[in-house]
Amino acid sequence: MVPQLSALKTKPTISSLGFALFLAVNATAVWGGVFPFLPLSIQTESFTTAFFLAQSLIFALSYLASTLGVYFFPDPARRFLVWAAGVPYFLGWCALIGAAYLKAFALPLAVAGGVFIGVGSAGFYMAWQRLFASQKPSVGNRDMIVGTFLAPIIYFALYLIPIAVTVFLIPLVFMPLFALSIVLTSRTVNLDQPMFRDVPREHPSVYRQALADYWRSAFSIGAFALSCGVMRALAVETPEVGALVNLLSMGSMLVAAGALMLTWQLKSLRINISLAFRVLFPFVISAFLLLPVFGNGFLAPFTGALYAIYNCAIILMMIQCAQASRDRGINPVFIYGFFAGIVYMLHDLGYLSGMLVIDLNVFGPQPFTAIALFTVYLLAIMYFVGQGGFKQALSPNRARAEHIELIPTAATPATRHRASASVDAAPGEEAPQKEFRDRLSKQCAMVKKHYKLSDREAEIMEMMARGDTVPRLAQKLMVSENTVRTHTKRIYTKLDIHKKQEMLDLLSSFNPRALHEEGKSDEGA
Numbered sequence: 001m002v003p004q005l006s007a008l009k010t011k012p013t014i015s016s017l018g019f020a021l022f023l024a025v026n027a028t029a030v031w032g033g034v035f036p037f038l039p040l041s042i043q044t045e046s047f048t049t050a051f052f053l054a055q056s057l058i059f060a061l062s063y064l065a066s067t068l069g070v071y072f073f074p075d076p077a078r079r080f081l082v083w084a085a086g087v088p089y090f091l092g093w094c095a096l097i098g099a100a101y102l103k104a105f106a107l108p109l110a111v112a113g114g115v116f117i118g119v120g121s122a123g124f125y126m127a128w129q130r131l132f133a134s135q136k137p138s139v140g141n142r143d144m145i146v147g148t149f150l151a152p153i154i155y156f157a158l159y160l161i162p163i164a165v166t167v168f169l170i171p172l173v174f175m176p177l178f179a180l181s182i183v184l185t186s187r188t189v190n191l192d193q194p195m196f197r198d199v200p201r202e203h204p205s206v207y208r209q210a211l212a213d214y215w216r217s218a219f220s221i222g223a224f225a226l227s228c229g230v231m232r233a234l235a236v237e238t239p240e241v242g243a244l245v246n247l248l249s250m251g252s253m254l255v256a257a258g259a260l261m262l263t264w265q266l267k268s269l270r271i272n273i274s275l276a277f278r279v280l281f282p283f284v285i286s287a288f289l290l291l292p293v294f295g296n297g298f299l300a301p302f303t304g305a306l307y308a309i310y311n312c313a314i315i316l317m318m319i320q321c322a323q324a325s326r327d328r329g330i331n332p333v334f335i336y337g338f339f340a341g342i343v344y345m346l347h348d349l350g351y352l353s354g355m356l357v358i359d360l361n362v363f364g365p366q367p368f369t370a371i372a373l374f375t376v377y378l379l380a381i382m383y384f385v386g387q388g389g390f391k392q393a394l395s396p397n398r399a400r401a402e403h404i405e406l407i408p409t410a411a412t413p414a415t416r417h418r419a420s421a422s423v424d425a426a427p428g429e430e431a432p433q434k435e436f437r438d439r440l441s442k443q444c445a446m447v448k449k450h451y452k453l454s455d456r457e458a459e460i461m462e463m464m465a466r467g468d469t470v471p472r473l474a475q476k477l478m479v480s481e482n483t484v485r486t487h488t489k490r491i492y493t494k495l496d497i498h499k500k501q502e503m504l505d506l507l508s509s510f511n512p513r514a515l516h517e518e519g520k521s522d523e524g525a
Contacts, residue, residue: 012146018181019128019147024154025174026121027250029055029096029113037158037166039100047099047110054114055121056351060344062122067337071200071207074331080127080186086179089120093171100167125340126333127182133322133332134189134196137454141319145264148315149257152250194329194482202480209478210330211338216386217320218339220277221313222346223382227284228310229350230375231303233358234367248300252308260312273316274386280309281383285376292369299368317343327456329483353378440465446510451494460487464500465507 012020028037069076095113099106132140158166191197200207263269287302321339325332357374358367441462448458463473470488474481497503 012150013143014181015131015185016143016147016150018178018185019143020150020154021174021181022124022128022178023148023151023253024158025170025178026124027151027155027246028158028170029093029117029121037163037170038096042099042103042106044106047106050107051096051110051114052351054111055118056114056344056348058115058118059122060341060348062119063126063337063341063344065337066122066126066333067341070331070334070337074199079191080130080182080189081123082127082179082182082186085120085123085127086175087120088116089124089175090171092116092118092120093175097167097171122340124178124182126336127186129318129321129336130332131182131185131189132318133325133336134191134193137323137326140322144318144322145257145261145315148253148311149261151257152254155250194480194486195325195331197482198329198331198480200331200334203478206328206478206480207330207334210324210328210335214320214324214335214339215342217273218317218342219382219386220274221310221317221339222343223277223281223379223386224284224306224310224313225343225347226350226353226378226382227288227375228303228306229347229352230354230371231299231306233351233354234299234371235303248304249307249311252304253311256308256312257315260315271316273313273320277386278383281379284309285379288372288375288379291372295368314343323454327454327483327487328477328479329486350375350378440507443507443510447495447507450510453491453494457487457491457494460484461491461503464488465504 092113092115095109095116099109099113102109128144132144134140135143161169284306287305291298291302317339318336321336322332324330324335353374354371357370360370361367444458444462444465447453447461453461460473460477463476468476470481470484473484477484492498492503495503495506497506
């Protein structure tokens with residue numbers, strides 16, 4: 001699937017500033033190895049491990065539980081229940097602060113803090129996702145990217161405050177501030193949108209199709225999450241590097257968000273997450289295989305680069321989930337919970353696997369060789385599964401050039417017919433189609449480009465122009481009728497028209513020859 005981005009305005013808003021503060025504060029607790037604002041005396045290996053395992057597992061499970069909850073109990077998901085995230089988040093920080101003073105109870109308080117912060121941080125992420133998805137794409141995507149860019153700046157600024165003060169400011173000042181920003185911004189959200197009014201069990205096929213369409217993207221991002229989890233485990237076991245990884249992860253977030261923001265300023269973007277994973281895959285596994293060769297000197301820069309990719313993928317994950325909610329009219333918590341649940345569970349798997357490989361001590365005191373081989377193996381398996389596994393590999397619907405065909409010398413009319421048919425298209429595949437079906441398709445493409453319609457809006461516009469009714473559109477696209485009507489309103493607004501006939505007149509006014517000439521000039525260039 002392809003998230004689309006258009007012109008970006010970088011002026012901070014209440015929403016982007018609140019999101020930035022949340023990301024910065026959250027980074028001070030969710031990293032399993034460094035608590036920059038807690039006393040070092042309590043940060044033993046058992047304390048950090050207990051916290052991270054509790055926090056990360058509950059964090060991932062909270063997403064999966066929310067996906068099921070939204071499907072079976074959609075009514076509560078229609079409201080912004082900020083308190084449901086704020087209360088456990090506050091209690092989690094209280095537990096961490098308590099561990100600094102009640103050292104005899106440090107370990108159980110670490111587990112309690114991990115559980116509460118895991119639930120609270122997942123709740124806040126889903127609240128932000130609901131907010132960004134409910135806004136116009138240009139507004140929601142802008143606030144998301146700008147907030148991600150500002151978060152590392154705020155994070156590094158926290159080091160200017162005395163540690164003893166910062167640890168109390170987080171639950172008493174910072175958390176109420178970013179919670180308040182969600183409450184204030186959510187008041188402008190139209191809760192009558194199909195994504196909030198939808199009852200999933202009334203049309204389960206829509207949700208099954210969404211899962212089928214997006215699992216590969218989630219799996220691709222999950223592969224980077226797994227890699228980062230492994231590197232995190234390795235960094236925790238390498239003291240001279242472990243202290244740098246939190247700073248590197250935030251620094252890479254700044255670079256990734258800044259690069260995405262700058263690129264978006266210059267041009268519109270179309271990004272296919274699964275394709276990006278396939279392109280980056282050989283570079284990532286090659287870097288892992290270089291790890292045993294260069295050792296500690298290579299660990300820190302590689303971790304920083306890996307986190308830059310991962311952080312960029314997390315931004316794209318939120319954008320794609322928001323786009324899916326708007327396009328299909330499905331609850332944003334459902335699709336984001338499904339996506340994030342897969343990604344963060346794979347991150348946890350990477351961390352636990354890395355710790356296990358290190359503890360086994362197969363290749364002696366330096367674990368780099370074992371980590372590299374094990375991670376490359378896991379990534380190769382994930383790549384194979386992401387490409388469809390054995391089902392796709394053994395499918396007859398492969399590219400025609402890959403087929404070896406042996407035909408008897410005395411071919412029967414039936415075999416001759418099949419052989420000639422295979423020249424036109426591989427079995428189960430449609431014959432190659434031209435870029436445009438007819439004049440109307442060309443006109444729709446021109447209108448889409450001129451008025452900056454999304455892919456889904458252009459698709460619906462063309463189907464309407466061909467005579468499809470709202471019920472028919474809903475059936476073909478596997479969405480609710482309310483979703484189709486919402487898209488229709490957006491199309492009419494962008495085209496500045498009020499009825500279907502005006503849309504048809506507008507389409508007729510565009511000359512397809514101009515598009516043809518433009519294509520020829522592009523080829524010449």
